[in-house]
Amino acid sequence: MEIVVGTKKWSSWSLRPWLALKHTGEDFKETVVELRHVGTSEALIAQHSPSKLVPVVKDGDLVVWDSLAICEYLNEKYPKALLWPEDPTLRALGRSVAAEMHSGFTSLRGECPMELETRKTVAISEATQNDVRKIVERWNQLLKRSGGPFLLGKWSIADAFYTPVATRFRTYGIHLSDYGDTGPAGTYCERLLETPEYLAWEADALK
Template structure:
């Protein structure tokens, strides 16, 4: 399989399926396309009709795009890895929080774009962004209270992969978090697959100026 992704420093959507494939030890070929370049869209269109990353291309050439669709596809194709919780109620809850992350938190995305190399504590802390942070904090606490941790539903799952880019944002902008949420963010950051993604982001030299310098724009692709 091929996984087509954008810059590791910026592409929050690309990070999610990459983490799943890497964490669960599923072999894949990484195809990285730099974002915000003159040929970016055309390069992505050779793999994905959406013109966006990520895109998973199977051995037979079939393409699946959108991070959550890719996650569902991987869970279906590799059921031995339990990417969703085994328990039906926990699985429904995990899907709910993943979908909320997928479709929500627009102010957080806009004001605190993922830029892993950036460290700007306090930047982007608008009332709307902080309201998103508070909701995420409460959501993490609720999940951890039920599961007992160490991850949202016990073992690392799609839900944790969906929130990993949020952890990257929190690392960069340091909004206030409850002790339990802060500890969870630290555990996600230390996960080997996440640490490998961060290291890849730090090695990149390509920069998108508006994401490095202006926290008013959303970088997600």
């Protein structure tokens, strides 16, 4: 299996399925396409992806694109990895929050892109503040229900989808205690950035 990802310090959508694939414990080939090169990045990506976007997974003659579709494919291909929990209620909630991230929080994603090499404190817009409050609320809801330490108890695809969010909070100096958190969400945010899988990605991104 091969996964094609974008520049690791910037490509939040690539990070998500890469983490899921890493959590399967299976061997895979990784191809990195450098982004933000006008006229060349798209052409290089098009050699791998019918959508001309990263990430994309190639498994034999099968090509799967879109981060959520890739994660679902990995869950089906490697069921023993338990990328989604066996409990159907937690699994449904996990899919809900992953889809919410996949299609929402556009202000946060636009105003605070993933930049692993950066540390700064910024004043964020009201729309982005609302996104942060909603994320804090959602994290706390799920952590309370599952008991933690991750959103659904054990690490899952839902956590893969929110790991890039955790990097944004760190990069832009966003303190969750300013947005309704009393501790659990902030601790979870730190935990996401301490997993061995994420640390491996970050080390490669910043070398």
